[in-house]
Amino acid sequence: MDKIVSLAKRRGFVFQSSEIYGGLNGCWDYGPLGVELLNNVKQAWWRTMTLRDDIEGLDASILMHPRVWEASGHVANFTDPMVDCKSCKARYRVDVLMEELSVKKKKDVLRGLFPQEFAGQLQDEKVLEEFTQRISTDETIAQVIQTLVPCPNCGNKATFTEARQFNLMFKTFVGPVEDTNSVVYLRPETAQGIFVNFLNVLNASRQRPPFGIAQIGKAFRNEINTKNFLFRTREFEQMEMQYFVKPGDEDTWFEYWREARMKWFLDLGMKPEKLRWHKHEKLAHYAKAAFDIEFEFPFGWGEVEGIHSRTDFDLSRHEEYSGKSMKYFDDQTKEKYTPCVIETSIGASRSFMAFLTAAFDEEMAATGEGGEEMRTVLRFHPKLAPMKGAILPLVNREGMDEQARVIARDLQKYFRVFYDDSGAIGRRYRRQDEIGTPYCFTVDSQTLLDQTVTVRDRDSMRQERIAADQIKSYLFDRVAG
RNA sequence: GCGGGAGUAACUCAGUUGGUAGAGUCACAGCCUUCCAAGCUGUUGGUCGCGGGUUCGAGUCCCGUCUCCCGCUCCA
Numbered sequence: 001m002d003k004i005v006s007l008a009k010r011r012g013f014v015f016q017s018s019e020i021y022g023g024l025n026g027c028w029d030y031g032p033l034g035v036e037l038l039n040n041v042k043q044a045w046w047r048t049m050t051l052r053d054d055i056e057g058l059d060a061s062i063l064m065h066p067r068v069w070e071a072s073g074h075v076a077n078f079t080d081p082m083v084d085c086k087s088c089k090a091r092y093r094v095d096v097l098m099e100e101l102s103v104k105k106k107k108d109v110l111r112g113l114f115p116q117e118f119a120g121q122l123q124d125e126k127v128l129e130e131f132t133q134r135i136s137t138d139e140t141i142a143q144v145i146q147t148l149v150p151c152p153n154c155g156n157k158a159t160f161t162e163a164r165q166f167n168l169m170f171k172t173f174v175g176p177v178e179d180t181n182s183v184v185y186l187r188p189e190t191a192q193g194i195f196v197n198f199l200n201v202l203n204a205s206r207q208r209p210p211f212g213i214a215q216i217g218k219a220f221r222n223e224i225n226t227k228n229f230l231f232r233t234r235e236f237e238q239m240e241m242q243y244f245v246k247p248g249d250e251d252t253w254f255e256y257w258r259e260a261r262m263k264w265f266l267d268l269g270m271k272p273e274k275l276r277w278h279k280h281e282k283l284a285h286y287a288k289a290a291f292d293i294e295f296e297f298p299f300g301w302g303e304v305e306g307i308h309s310r311t312d313f314d315l316s317r318h319e320e321y322s323g324k325s326m327k328y329f330d331d332q333t334k335e336k337y338t339p340c341v342i343e344t345s346i347g348a349s350r351s352f353m354a355f356l357t358a359a360f361d362e363e364m365a366a367t368g369e370g371g372e373e374m375r376t377v378l379r380f381h382p383k384l385a386p387m388k389g390a391i392l393p394l395v396n397r398e399g400m401d402e403q404a405r406v407i408a409r410d411l412q413k414y415f416r417v418f419y420d421d422s423g424a425i426g427r428r429y430r431r432q433d434e435i436g437t438p439y440c441f442t443v444d445s446q447t448l449l450d451q452t453v454t455v456r457d458r459d460s461m462r463q464e465r466i467a468a469d470q471i472k473s474y475l476f477d478r479v480a481g
Numbered sequence: 482g483c484g485g486g487a488g489u490a491a492c493u494c495a496g497u498u499g500g501u502a503g504a505g506u507c508a509c510a511g512c513c514u515u516c517c518a519a520g521c522u523g524u525u526g527g528u529c530g531c532g533g534g535u536u537c538g539a540g541u542c543c544c545g546u547c548u549c550c551c552g553c554u555c556c557a
Contacts, residue, residue, distance in 0.1 A: 010491070224555065397514090397515090
C-alpha cells in the first residue's frame with residue numbers, strides 16, 4: 001500500500017489535498033496522470049453504458065431540494081445515534097447496542113424498568129415482543145442505554161454518554177440567511193438525481209421501460225472515519241446507472257446487469273481472481289437483492305461496485321412525497337405501473353484505485369550488460385493508460401529528434417503521447433513502464449532511410465517495426481472505443 | 482473514536498549525550514551515447530508536519546495539534 005501511495009505521489013497520480021497546509025483528513029487530489037486515468041475509467045464506463053439504445057445520460061445538480069432526502073429515507077436512516085463509554089472510550093451505535101442484547105439481558109432490562117409486571121416466569125418470545133414494544137421511543141432507549149446496558153468492551157454499566165446524532169449528510173445553506181429554512185444537503189449519493197428526473201428523461205427521450213439513466217458525479221458523506229487511501233473518503237465520485245423495468249421482470253434484469261458489470265472489469269484487463277461477488281444477507285429497507293463486486297486491495301477485499309434490485313421503492317416514495325405520479329402507462333398492454341429499479345453503482349475513485357493497484361507490478365528484467373534489474377511497470381489496459389504512447393529519438397543526432405518531434409506533434413492531435421529525448425534509451429523505456437505507457441515508438445537511423453519506426457511493447461518489451469504513418473491507426477486499434 | 486507506528490529535499494532515508502541540516506534517487510542545463518535505467522560536469526530544491534514550552538542554543542527534550550499507515554470499531 002505504501003508503495004502505491006508513494007508511486008502515486010512521485011509520478012503525479014494522487015496528491016494529498018491542501019498538502020502544504022498539512023493536508024485535510026481523507027481528501028485527495030488527482031494529479032496530471034491521475035486525472036487522465038480517472039477520466040479514462042469514467043469514459044470507459046460512460047461509453048459502455050450509453051453507447052446503446054436503452055440508456056440515457058444525465059448530470060444532475062449536487063444540491064437538491066431537502067424533501068428529496070426525506071423521501072429517500074436519508075434524513076431518517078442516515079442518522080446514527082452514537083454513545084461513548086466514559087470508562088473505556090469505546091464508541092457504539094445505539095441501534096447496534098440494542099440489537100446485540102441477548103434475550104436474558106433484555107429480560108433484565110424489562111424487569112429493571114417494570115419490576116411489578118415482569119416479576120414471574122417469562123417466555124423468550126414474550127420477552128422479545130415486549131422489549132420491542134416498550135423500548136421503542138428515544139426516551140426509553142436512552143434510559144435503558146444509560147442505566148441498564150453494560151458496555152460490551154469493559155462490562156461497566158451506566159458509563160455511556162448521552163446519545164449524539166451523527167448525520168452522514170453534509171449540511172449547508174442556500175442564500176445569505178443561515179437558518180433552518182435554508183438548509184440543504186450535499187447529495188450523499190447520485191441516485192436520487194436520477195429518480196427525481198425519471199419523468200423528465202422518460203418524456204424527453206421517448207424511452208419506455210426497460211430503459212436506464214446513467215450519471216457520473218460527486219457525492220459526499222461525512223464519514224466518522226476515512227480509511228485506506230482513496231477507499232473511504234468524504235468526497236467521492238460515483239458512476240451510477242438506474243435501470244427501470246416492468247415489475248416482474250426485475251430478476252431477469254438483475255442477472256443481466258450482474259453479468260454485464262463483471263464483464264466490464266474483465267474486459268478492462270482485471271484478473272478474475274482479483275474479483276469476487278459478495279451477497280448481502282442483511283438487506284437495506286428498499287432492497288430485494290443486492291450483490292457487490294469486491295476487489296482484492298492490498299489491505300483486503302473491498303467493495304468497488306454494488307448491483308442492487310431496489311424494487312419500486314424509490315419512485316413510489318417520490319410519488320408519495322412530491323404528489324406527482326411516477327407511474328408509467330404502457331400503451332400497448334394498457335397497463336399502468338410503477339417501474340422497478342435495478343441499480344449499478346460503482347465508485348470512480350475506488351475503481352481508479354483498483355485499476356491502479358491491479359496494474360502495479362515489479363519484475364526482474366534483463367539489462368544490456370547481461371545482468372538483471374528490478375523493473376517497475378504499471379500494466380494498465382491500453383484504454384485506461386494515462387499516456388497512450390511515447391515518441392523517442394534513439395539519439396539526438398542526424399535529425400532523429402526533429403523527426404520524432406514531428407511525429408509526436410501529429411499524434412498529439414488525437415492521443416495523449418509523450419516526447420522524450422533525454423537520457424539513455426533504456427532509461428526512457430523504464431520511465432514509461434513506470435507510468436504504464438503501453439507503446440513506445442522509437443525513431444532510429446533506419447527511420448531516416450525508410451520512414452519506419454520501432455514499436456516497443458510495454459509488457460513483453462518486444463519490438464516490431466511499422467511505418468511511421470501507421471502509428472495513428474496502430475494506436476486507434478488498441479486504445480479507442 | 483480507541484490502540485500501535487510514522488512524519489527531515491519531489492521520492493527513499495541518515496542525522497551521535499541538545500551545538501552551523503546530509504546522502505542516494507528524481508528534476509533541470511550541458512557532455513557522452515545506435516535499443517532496455519541509475520557514465521561525466523554543473524545547478525535548483527529543506528517553514529525538519531504545524532503551534533507552544535524548556536534552554537545561551539531544539540530535527541533531537543516536554544505539551545498540544547494535524548496528517549498518513551496498521552489493527553479494532555464503524556460503513557442507511
